[in-house]
Amino acid sequence: MTVFPVTTSTLSAKELGEFIKDKYQLNKNFNCKLFRTGMNHTYFLSDNKTKYVIRVYSYNWRSKSEITEELKLLKLLKKNNLSISFPIQDKNGELIQKINAPEGTRYVVLFSFAEGGKIRFIDQETCFSIGSLMAKIHDLTLNKNIDRVSYNKKSLIELPYENLKQFFSEKLPEMEFIKEIGKSFHNSNFNSIPNGVVHMDIWYDNMAIKNENDITIFDFDFCGNGWQILDVAYFCKQLFFIELDKKQYELKLQSFLNGYQNIRKLSDKELQLIPKAGASVFVFYLGIQTQRFDWSNIFLSENYLKMFVGRIKSWIDYYETKEITVGKIL
Numbered sequence: 001m002t003v004f005p006v007t008t009s010t011l012s013a014k015e016l017g018e019f020i021k022d023k024y025q026l027n028k029n030f031n032c033k034l035f036r037t038g039m040n041h042t043y044f045l046s047d048n049k050t051k052y053v054i055r056v057y058s059y060n061w062r063s064k065s066e067i068t069e070e071l072k073l074l075k076l077l078k079k080n081n082l083s084i085s086f087p088i089q090d091k092n093g094e095l096i097q098k099i100n101a102p103e104g105t106r107y108v109v110l111f112s113f114a115e116g117g118k119i120r121f122i123d124q125e126t127c128f129s130i131g132s133l134m135a136k137i138h139d140l141t142l143n144k145n146i147d148r149v150s151y152n153k154k155s156l157i158e159l160p161y162e163n164l165k166q167f168f169s170e171k172l173p174e175m176e177f178i179k180e181i182g183k184s185f186h187n188s189n190f191n192s193i194p195n196g197v198v199h200m201d202i203w204y205d206n207m208a209i210k211n212e213n214d215i216t217i218f219d220f221d222f223c224g225n226g227w228q229i230l231d232v233a234y235f236c237k238q239l240f241f242i243e244l245d246k247k248q249y250e251l252k253l254q255s256f257l258n259g260y261q262n263i264r265k266l267s268d269k270e271l272q273l274i275p276k277a278g279a280s281v282f283v284f285y286l287g288i289q290t291q292r293f294d295w296s297n298i299f300l301s302e303n304y305l306k307m308f309v310g311r312i313k314s315w316i317d318y319y320e321t322k323e324i325t326v327g328k329i330l
Contacts, residue, residue, distance in 0.1 A: 005103070006103050007059070007103055007294060008058065008059065008103060009101050009102045010034070010037060010041065011041065011099065011106075013032045013033050013043055014032065016054065016099075016108075017030065017031065017032025019099070020045060020052075020054060020097075020110060023090045023091065023097060024090050024091060024110060025091045026045075029047040030045050030046065030047045031045070031046060031047070032044070032045045035053075037295075039058065039061070040055050040056060040057050040058050040061065040221065041055070042054070044113075045110070046113075052110050052112065052113055053085065053110070053111040053112070053113055053218075054108060054109075054110055054111075055111060056107075057106055057107045057108070057109075058292075059101065059103045059105075059106055060104070061292075062107070062221070064107060066147075066148055067107055067109065068095075068096065069146045069147045070146075070223055071095050071096070071109065072146070073141070073146055073197060073220060073223055074087055076140070077137060080140055082136055082137060082140065083133060083215055083216045083217065084216060084217050084220075085112050085114045085217075085218035085219075086111065087109050087111055088111065090110070095109060096109055097109070097110075114207070114208035114217075114218050115216065116208035116209045116214065116215075117209060117210075118205060118207070119204060120204050120242060121243075122209065122252070123212065123252075124252055124255040126212050126213060126215070127239070127253075127259065128213075128255045128256065128258060129213040129214075130215055130235070130259065131255070131257060131261075132259040132260065132262055132263055134202060134231055134235070134260060135259070135263035135264040136263055137197075137199065137217075138194070138196060138264060139263055139264050141197035142196040143195060143196055144196050145197075145225050146197055146223070146224070146225060148223060148224040148225065150224060150225040150226060151224055151226030151227070152187050153182070153185050153187050153280075155284070156280040156283060156284045157178070157182045157185055157283050157284070158182060159287060160283050160284055160286060160287020160288070160290075161175075161178055161179065161283075163287045163291055164286065167290055168305055172302065174305045174308075174309040175305075177312075177313065178283055178309065181279055181312075185280060189273065190227045190273065190277075192269070193227055193228075193229060193267065193269055193270050193273070194228045194229075195226065195228065197225060198226045198230050199217070199220055199223055199231055200222040200230065200231065200281065200284075201221070201234070202217060202231055202234065203234070203235060204238070206218055206219040229270045229273055229277050230277050232260065233273070233275075233281060234277075234278060234281045234282075236253060236278055236324075237278035237279075237282065237315055239252055240278075240315055240318070241311060241315075246318075254326070257271075257324075257326050261326055271323075271324045271325060271326070272324065274324050275316060275318075275319040275324070279312050279315060279316055282308070282311070282312050286308055
């Protein structure tokens with residue numbers, strides 16, 4: 001019988017566990033379980049005392065050089081005692097493993113496990129701690145560059161729009177709205193604000209929270225270069241949609257911004273760019289969903305586009321009459 005080619009496979013947790021135990025000289029009591037499939041596939045490896053995370057990168061999603069840059073960044077953050085999930089070396093000092101999956105070579109990295117839970121509705125004290133940790137990462141990586149994507153108008157809006165055109169008519173009101181965002185977005189508006197390394201996906205699903213202010217950030221899969229206000233804006237926008245009570249949103253927003261400013265001051269220009277920056281990151285992720293249709297096809301539809309763009313609109317509309325300041329909202 002001819003073996004039929006595949007585009008995506010799910011590796012056996014049992015065999016992956018044996019592979020990792022051998023590579024990292026772990027004891028036989030470690031047990032590997034699939035946690036979830038998605039943009040990449042995640043497995044947990046644990047015994048009675050220790051737990052690790054195995055990330056299996058999807059085929060042709062990240063090159064080895066891109067993964068290497070991600071891991072170099074994580075090593076720098078760990079060296080400076082910042083609370084992140086970090087890569088583990090194997091018995092030969094290597095950080096990246098190769099597996100010959102049915103679809104082709106897939107890369108595998110073993111990470112430390114972030115203790116704590118994922119908390120959707122976070123309190124003000126936790127928002128302050130998240131802001132402080134984000135600012136510490138930005139402070140350390142200010143003006144640094146890594147050999148990965150640079151986030152700007154082209155990568156944030158123009159390329160996502162081109163990808164969306166493969167699935168949706170440009171005549172749809174939602175597509176016209178995204179096009180208008182592109183027209184109003186100018187790289188020059190972001191001149192003279194801090195650049196450096198950005199995470200691009202800091203929200204509750206990518207952090208573990210323990211005892212309210214013990215935060216560990218993980219999943220740097222989208223890290224790259226860009227205006228650091230993008231990270232700030234993305235967190236603010238996620239908080240905006242989680243907190244339906246906008247009085248609570250504004251209280252938590254201020255706590256987050258105060259925590260950030262406790263480490264690094266935000267200029268008035270940066271603060272006023274938060275609405276535009278937040279909208280651009282959401283357009284970017286809408287484009288990612290078209291790039292990874294194998295993962296997103298269960299929800300990528302005109303109804304989904306309407307809902308997603310509706311969220312961007314509500315965010316923009318909210319700040320039509322408001323300015324973001326530290327200390328109060330005008």
